[in-house]
Amino acid sequence: MNTRTARRPLWLSALGLATLILFGVGAILALAVSPPDINQGDLIRIMYAHVSVAWVCFLAVGMTALFGALYLWRGRPMDDVWSVASAEAALFFGALTIIGGMTYSKPTLGVFWDWDAKLTLTALLVTLLVGFFIVRGLVDDPQRRGRVSAVIGLVTLASLPFNYLAAEWFRTLHPAKSINLDGSGITMEAAFLGILLFNVAAAALAFAYFLFERVRLGRLEVQAEASEDDPPPTGEAVHV
Amino acid sequence: MFDSWSAWTWVLIAWFELLLAYGGYLLYLRWRNRRRQNEEG
Numbered sequence: 008m009n010t011r012t013a014r015r016p017l018w019l020s021a022l023g024l025a026t027l028i029l030f031g032v033g034a035i036l037a038l039a040v041s042p043p044d045i046n047q048g049d050l051i052r053i054m055y056a057h058v059s060v061a062w063v064c065f066l067a068v069g070m071t072a073l074f075g076a077l078y079l080w081r082g083r084p085m086d087d088v089w090s091v092a093s094a095e096a097a098l099f100f101g102a103l104t105i106i107g108g109m110t111y112s113k114p115t116l117g118v119f120w121d122w123d124a125k126l127t128l129t130a131l132l133v134t135l136l137v138g139f140f141i142v143r144g145l146v147d148d149p150q151r152r153g154r155v156s157a158v159i160g161l162v163t164l165a166s167l168p169f170n171y172l173a174a175e176w177f178r179t180l181h182p183a184k185s186i187n188l189d190g191s192g193i194t195m196e197a198a199f200l201g202i203l204l205f206n207v208a209a210a211a212l213a214f215a216y217f218l219f220e221r222v223r224l225g226r227l228e229v230q231a232e233a234s235e236d237d238p239p240p241t242g243e244a245v246h247v
Numbered sequence: 248m249f250d251s252w253s254a255w256t257w258v259l260i261a262w263f264e265l266l267l268a269y270g271g272y273l274l275y276l277r278w279r280n281r282r283r284q285n286e287e288g
Binding site: 030034037038048049050052053056057060099103106107110111113114213217220221224227228231 | 249252254255257258260261262264265268269272276279280283286287
């Protein structure tokens with residue numbers, strides 16, 4: 008296959024369009040349809056943007072570790088490509104979580120940042136993901152590079168449960184969760200919950216689009232590297 | 248400085264951040280694709 012002319016498949020373009028539409032509808036729901044909160048007023052509209060990217064960041068970290076573990080097990084280059092694409096998205100959504108969180112925190116809690124447990128663990132998560140790419144840049148051997156970064160992906164995953172529960176364990180700056188996965192229930196009102204879940208779906212679709220597009224490019228890069236390492240024969244007869 | 252900002256100013260900044268970031272990542276993917284094509288000659 009000529010990698011130069013490899014075109015984006017139609018389904019991926021359709022996914023991009025669907026992402027754009029869902030993002031637009033999610034923004035309208037958050038900005039125009041959502042009622043103001045009794046305590047936060049219109050600032051509740053920031054919550055839809057902040058929480059959705061934070062959840063998708065967790066999802067991306069999970070996929071980074073999953074494909075990293077698969078690479079450690081099977082050693083297939085494409086598992087590494089998927090792991091790197093997921094890590095890149097995790098770093099993107101992690102940074103966006105912190106920046107959006109600061110924008111939410113200042114008008115509601117009075118400060119942009121505080122070294123409380125939840126925020127510190129989120130900063131640690133982003134730092135680990137930055138480390139993931141720094142280490143990859145330092146290792147030349149592709150197999151060793153894939154193995155080392157897979158381990159960093161697994162370590163990053165190990166920090167997630169602490170991050171998830173930090174706001175419950177240490178009641179400092181970051182508010183406690185309104186949606187609990189331990190069965191203790193949902194304290195968020197239905198009007199807010201529906202719009203939040205819609206925006207989570209929109210962010211998840213954006214993640215899926217970024218991931219598939221990044222994997223497509225990663226696959227082409229791996230193919231190009233492989234053809235450089237193993238050039239075709241130059242005019243000699245080959246008996247098969 | 249920030250005390251005078253209304254709630255809607257913060258809301259619009261937060262959503263603009265999201266829009267800017269998504270657009271920026273798309274540009275990054277495009278740049279990466281072009282770089283690959285140039286390297287292949």
